[in-house]
Amino acid sequence: MSIASVPTASRYSKVSVITCAVLVVFHIMAVAACWSFTWTNLAVALFLYWVSIGLGISMGYHRLHTHRGFKTSRLFEYFLAICGTLTLEGGPMFWVATHRKHHQHSDQDLDPHTPRVNAFWAHIGWILFGEAGHNDTERMAKYAPDLAKDPFYRWLTTYHWVPLTTVGLFLLAVGGWGMVNWAIFLRVVVGLHSTWLVNSATHIWGRRRFATKDDSRNSWWVALLTFGEGWHNNHHAHPTSSRHGLAWYEFDVTWLELKVLKAIGVVWDVKVASISQASEEEIAA
Numbered sequence: 001m002s003i004a005s006v007p008t009a010s011r012y013s014k015v016s017v018i019t020c021a022v023l024v025v026f027h028i029m030a031v032a033a034c035w036s037f038t039w040t041n042l043a044v045a046l047f048l049y050w051v052s053i054g055l056g057i058s059m060g061y062h063r064l065h066t067h068r069g070f071k072t073s074r075l076f077e078y079f080l081a082i083c084g085t086l087t088l089e090g091g092p093m094f095w096v097a098t099h100r101k102h103h104q105h106s107d108q109d110l111d112p113h114t115p116r117v118n119a120f121w122a123h124i125g126w127i128l129f130g131e132a133g134h135n136d137t138e139r140m141a142k143y144a145p146d147l148a149k150d151p152f153y154r155w156l157t158t159y160h161w162v163p164l165t166t167v168g169l170f171l172l173a174v175g176g177w178g179m180v181n182w183a184i185f186l187r188v189v190v191g192l193h194s195t196w197l198v199n200s201a202t203h204i205w206g207r208r209r210f211a212t213k214d215d216s217r218n219s220w221w222v223a224l225l226t227f228g229e230g231w232h233n234n235h236h237a238h239p240t241s242s243r244h245g246l247a248w249y250e251f252d253v254t255w256l257e258l259k260v261l262k263a264i265g266v267v268w269d270v271k272v273a274s275i276s277q278a279s280e281e282e283i284a285a
Helices: 008-012 017-035 039-066 072-083 093-103 120-131 137-140 153-158 163-201 220-225 231-239 253-263
Strands: none
Touching: 008 120, 017 120, 017 163, 039 072, 039 093, 039 163, 072 093, 072 153, 072 163, 072 253, 093 137, 093 153, 120 163, 137 153, 163 220
C-alpha cells in the first residue's frame, strides 16, 4: 500500500517516545530559565543562537550541505556542521536527507512535514510521530550519499548529541544552571520552533513571487527569526541559490555574511539567483 493511500490518522499511530521525552524536558527547562535571567545569560544565549541557527542551519546544513550553494574549505564545512548539531535537529546526514526529501516531494504525501496534513504536523507532529532517523546513519546514507562518503559526517550523524552536551557541560562549569537554562534549553527550544516555522508557516501564510508547484511562501517575520530562511518561495524556485532574499527589502542575514566571507576568500563559487527571474507580479497568499 502506498503512503498516498494510507489514511491521515495512520501518521499518528507511532510515537517517538525518546524524542517526545527529550522535547518535554527541554521545554520545561526553557520555562525555568525565566527565574534565572541575567544579561550575561541572555548574551551567551543570543550568541549561540546565531552560531547554531545562523551558521549551523542556515549557512551550513541548508545552503551548503543540502544544496551546495557555495564552496569552501573542508575545515570550514566541518565547523558549520558542528554548529548545526547545537540545534538539537540531528546530525548533518539526517538533516540533509530530510530536507532533500522535502524538496523532492514538497507538500505531497511523501514530504516528511507536508502542511497539507495540517499545520501541527508540519510544525512538530512529524517529529513526534514521524519516522525517527536521527541516529539511523545507514538509512540516511541512502538519501545523502555525498555526505555518507565522509567518515566525519557519518560519525557526527551518529553522535550528533556530543557537541551540544560538551557545550552544555562547559556552560554549567562557568555559569551554573542559570546559564545552561538560557544558552542551552531556552535557546534550543526557540531555535527549534523558529526552524519548524519554515516547514509550517512559510507553506501556509505569506506571499508568492514564483509560481512553484508547491505551497511555499515568503515570510518576513520567519526570515528575521532564521537569518533569511523565511524567503521560502524564493528558495523553492531557486534551491541552489545562496541568496534567499532576492529583493532589496528582503533582509537575508546569511547572504550578507556569505558576501563578506566571499570577499575574504573563505567561500567561493557562490550561486546566486536574480530578482529578474521573478514572475511579472507577486501573488498575495
